[in-house]
Amino acid sequence: MSPKNIEFLRLTYLRGPNIWTYRSVMEALIDIGELEDYPSNLLPGFNERLKAWLPLMIEHHCTPGVRGGFFQRLDTGTWAGHILEHVSLELQTLAGMPMAFGKAREAGPRGVYKVVIRTDNETVGRRSLELSRELILAAIHDTPFDVPAAVAQLALTVDTLHVGPSTYSIVEAAYARRVPFIRLNVGNLVQLGHGVKQRRIWTAETDRTSAIGEGISRDKDLTKKLLAMCGVPIPEGQVVDSPAAAWIAAQEIGLPVCVKPSNGNRARGVSLDLSTQNEIETAYDIALAQGRDVIVERYVRGSEHRLLVVGDRMIAACRGEGASVTGDGQHTVRELVELQINSDPRRGSVGNLPLELVVLADNSPEVLELARQGLTIDSVPALGQSVLVKRTGNMTTDITDVVHPDVAAQAVLAARVVGLDIAGVDVVTPDICQPLGTQGVVVEVNAGPSLLMHLNPAEGQPRLVGQAIADHLVPPSETGRIPVVGLMGDGDTTKSAKLIAWLLHLQGLFTGLACAEGLFANQRCLFKGNAMDFEQAERLLINRSVEAAVFESDARHLLTQGLAYDRCQVGIVTQMPKAAPLEDLYPGPDEKMPSYIRTQIDLVLPSGYAVLNAADEAVADLAQFCDGGVIFFAPDESNERLMAHHQEGGRVGFWRDGQLILAEGTHEQSVLSLQRPGVSRLLKNNLLSTHDMLVAACAAWAMGMDADLIRAGVKSYGQTPSV
Structure with a gap:
């Protein structure tokens, strides 16, 4: 490795919940070599150059927890890995994908670090790290670096690969309510919720948006006829x-x-x-x-207005204004448009800023408007002469709070007549504060309306339109979730996972299973092989028939991919894995493994349960991280950890004299007997072990299954082969 360099040893995209955070991150394994001996305060001129190139990093609080905290760390001395983290996050923010979470940790060998940054896209995260490395090395060696060009390059990648601002607002509103989401393509098709509970959005269209309604909205003449039939005023x-x-x-x-x-x-x-x-x-x-x-x-004389209707309510409204220039006797109309209109920082490409650029193209309404004033795009207006360039399409000002209830009601009726659950209704009226009556009209009803004018108006208050759409699809009383069971251990969870899936199947739920042996839906094999991989496992959550899902995972998949689900009803850890098989991932000693495996328990919902092996002290200690209840299991009831939990009123499962017992407080129920022929068959044929039965019984109990169904399910397991 050359002196004062940063080398990427590996870049890993963790798509799901992981050892760092609940959301997707890029993890870079780096070697800073000689820079281990050169913190930032020992690099001549480095801090000054970095601050000059990226002055907005003054907003990074870092460990001091105050504005300018990261700059303080630079001045007192911090290392290249930590700097790479902050620069990468800043470049993503400047490129239009603001991310706030990052970590830099020593990986073990001297000079080797793990640098983690939040990112919603693998390509964006990877490129931000690469550009950050180049920038940092340029600042170290005092060589030129074009920061605006790097930001522009990354911004183009963000524009191409990241969801648009309208979709993002809906997704973030759903996430704030803990509604899970999955991006289904490289565009703006996103799933809210899982399995049978899912809904889908495509920007501001939903799976409730009628195809017929959308077709009607595109035919403006038909739209007007239908509106007129229903009493909506039209021109x-x-x-x-x-x-x-x-x-x-x-x-x-x-x-x-x-x-x-x-x-x-x-x-x-x-x-x-x-x-x-x-x-x-x-x-x-x-x-x-x-x-x-x-x-x-x-x-109709008056101002243009765009009213956003979601479901049966008007959620937001904006007023439009014309775009004009003022002559100076020197510049052409084309030049004045660039100087006085398009230079406005609120204008830009569609989807990024509240106002669009004004383009003076041949055969356009703008050119006609100029002609009506006796001008062309190359005319030079006199000093002080006002020139109207564009009459329409400039929705600038939020006016939601002053819309008359009658106007809002007419907009909702118009959307309903056309057949749209989300619509942009265009109204022309001289006074939006008064009923439409004879003074105003509805001129259009649009499917898939832009939300940006409401999220980021040029003037006025932003509106929570993303939240309104998220609530429309998944009402606040619902979560969009199906029951999810997650298992993790040390290579001993596959049979337990299959048995749990079988029990849920017998309960009448269309159950998906992703495990080391394959991917299954309703006991039918969809894929034979290791289905713990993220993409295979995620298929269950996308399947609109799945009513419950069971996921087996292990430490390697957790460290290299993350988990396919964001939360679970039941999280199971059967045995603490060892670090030795993971040496290529720099996991550290065995003592570090619980800090990784706790992810499985961190994901348990407050209404759910952690099912933990009380006979493994490291596993039992994970109970402290569970937001829900805890069920301890052990081979026999004499286990001290299990006994203490039971005495405190907690749920426990164990074997006693050949009987599988589930107990809570003073109540006990015998679920299985090793003497029963059905159970003996399973043990004799090595289809299940007593450990598998105990784990599955505890999981089923956590899911609300009664003892009779658990007993019948275990005894019938393996009698119906999977197709």
Whole structure:
């Protein structure tokens, strides 16, 4: 290794809950070599260069717990691994994917560290670490580094691979309520909940969004007809098939008029307040370029408004404003647009900022608007001359709190008439604080509306629209969860997992099982082989038929992939694994293993149970990390840890004189007898051991199964072969 270098030994993406945190992280195993002898305060000029390149890291609190805490650590001296952690998180934040969690820990050998950063995407996390390494080395060796270019490169990756802000707001709102989620593609298709309890979103569309309703919303003329039938005020209009027909229709309707495509969106191709034949015929060609048909309709004076309807409520509303420039006698309209409009930091590419860039393209409504003022894009307006460039598509200001109840009710009715559970309803009215009456109209109902204008308005208060959609799909009284059982041990859990899945199956639940022998759904084998891998196991949670799931895992999968589920109803640890088989992962001594395996118990829901082997002291000690109840099991009732738990009123399971006993307080129930032929058969044929039966019985008890069903299930196990 060259002097003062940082070498990546391995990069591991932990997709599920892991030894570091509940959410996905990138773990980098690095070797800092000679830099182990050079903390930051011993690197000449390094701290100054790093602070100058990334000044916003002043916000990193770090260990001191105060603003500027990380900079304090730099000044007093910290090591390259810790610096890599903070720089990587900062680059992700600057690129538009803010992440706050990171760790840097010695891995054992001198100079070798594990650096962990939160990231929602493997490619983004990997690239942020690589760019951070390059930046840090440039600061160490006093060589140039283009920070804006690096951030722009990473931002492009984020824009391409990360979910959009609308989807992100829904997902984060669901996560805040502990509703699990799974991203189903590289786009914005996300599942909320698991198995049979799941719902799906695609940006602001859901699995409740009617395909017919979406089709109706794209046909603006049909939408207006249906709205009119139900008493929603609309502007009268006609579908036309030529510029000449557009002019004829405009005269019949009454000037001024609006000309727009019948199936456009985001106000593209829409021309307003048209009164002359030339304007209307030109607007026809502009609209036709954006849609299948062209509509001419009565122009209603007033401001544009977008009302967001979710379910049976109006959740948020924004008002639109035109975009204008002021002449200076020197610059063209095109130049003024760049100087006075597009330079606004609130404007940018669609989906990232509250306002879009104004593009002066040929054959566009903007060019027509200029022509109506006797200008072109190359005209030089006089000093002080105001030039209207864009009338539509600028939803700038939140006005949710002042919308009249009648207007909100009309918007909800419009969404319902079209058949949309989530809709953007466009209203034109001079005063949104008054009923629509004869002064205002509903002009469009849009499926899959943008949420950004409500999440990040140019002016006014942001609205919790993501939370409203999450609550619409998964009501606050529900969790979107199915019963999940997770097992971990030291290679002794496969038979126990299969028996638990069998018991749940007999209870009438469509049960999924991911274990070392394969992937099973309702006792049918879907995949033969080790299904503890994350991608195989996650298939159970995506399956819309699965009502309960059992997951076997081990220390290696935990350390290299994370767990496929975020929480469990029952978490089982049967035996504490040893560190020796994991030496390639730098786990440390055996004494460190409980700090890893506790992840299985950390995931137990408050309403659930940890099932722990009282005969293994390290396993029994994990009880302290459980948010729910604890069931101890042991081969016999004389185990001291089990006896103490029982005396305190806790649940325990054990064998006594050939009887499997489940006990709580003074109540005991005998579940199985080794003398029964069915049980003897299982033991004789090595299908199960007494250990497997005990573990499964405790797990089933934790799931609310009664003793009779447990007894019948164990005795019948193995009689019906899996397909």
